[in-house]
Amino acid sequence: KNQVEQSPQSLIILEGKNCTLQCNYTVSPFSNLRWYKQDTGRGPVSLTIMTFSENTKSNGRYTATLDADTKQSSLHITASQLSDSASYICVVILQRGSTLGRLYFGRGTQLTVWP
Amino acid sequence: SAVISQKPSRDICQRGTSLTIQCQVDSQVTMMFWHRQQPGQSLTLIATANQGSEATYESGFVIDKFPISRPNLTFSTLTVSNLSPEDSSIYLCSVLDRVFYNEQFFGPGTRLTVL
Numbered sequence: 001k002n003q004v005e006q007s008p009q010s011l012i013i014l015e016g017k018n019c020t021l022q023c024n025y026t027v028s029p030f031s032n033l034r035w036y037k038q039d040t041g042r043g044p045v046s047l048t049i050m051t052f053s054e055n056t057k058s059n060g061r062y063t064a065t066l067d068a069d070t071k072q073s074s075l076h077i078t079a080s081q082l083s084d085s086a087s088y089i090c091v092v093i094l095q096r097g098s099t100l101g102r103l104y105f106g107r108g109t110q111l112t113v114w115p
Numbered sequence: 116s117a118v119i120s121q122k123p124s125r126d127i128c129q130r131g132t133s134l135t136i137q138c139q140v141d142s143q144v145t146m147m148f149w150h151r152q153q154p155g156q157s158l159t160l161i162a163t164a165n166q167g168s169e170a171t172y173e174s175g176f177v178i179d180k181f182p183i184s185r186p187n188l189t190f191s192t193l194t195v196s197n198l199s200p201e202d203s204s205i206y207l208c209s210v211l212d213r214v215f216y217n218e219q220f221f222g223p224g225t226r227l228t229v230l
Binding site: 042044 | 119209
């Protein structure tokens with residue numbers, strides 16, 4: 001069964017600290033993996049997109065890693081800011097020929113950054 | 116990047132009525148999708164809105180309950196019919212922008228509360 005599991009479900013950190021969010025998936029065959037940030041009351045916004053051949057990708061203070069062998073990904077946030085408070089969603093896309101396959105969404109990790 | 120707007124942003128409806136949600140994109144896109152995000156849950160794909168033909172529904176979603184229109188490449192509507200409290204959710208549209216390396220952009224969402 002194709003699934004995407006994220007941990008932790010929620011996380012509270014102090015401003016300026018680093019944190020790492022986890023995503024484990026069983027989606028196969030795998031096309032690409034995306035991390036999104038969803039602010040309260042807003043639609044998700046893409047942070048990173050990684051194909052199976054990429055191990056790491058950065059976007060400012062956000063760094064995503066991917067281990068396609070173990071089917072694990074992580075999102076590392078450096079020097080957290082209050083504006084990082086949001087839900088972070090891991091999305092895995094099923095490979096389906098040359099077209100975009102079905103999307104599988106994780107439940108998200110709710111991150112709260114305290115001053 | 117594609118800019119997506121949704122109307123209404125939120126609504127409160129009575130049981131048994133219907134709500135039509137509009138999704139407008141500022142550029143022509145090939146693929147548009149509708150998602151549901153129930154409280155505290157991950158996003159779930161409802162259907163792919165196909166231009167000029169019937170939408171493609173995911174398992175568990177049917178046209179009678181969620182009729183979709185896609186009259187052109189920049190606009191789509193989702194109707195949630197015969198509303199019940201279980202339909203209270205956030206409904207989001209998204210588009211696939213092949214210009215931006217298959218980037219998927221999400222609308223801000225429509226928050227529906229059914230009394």
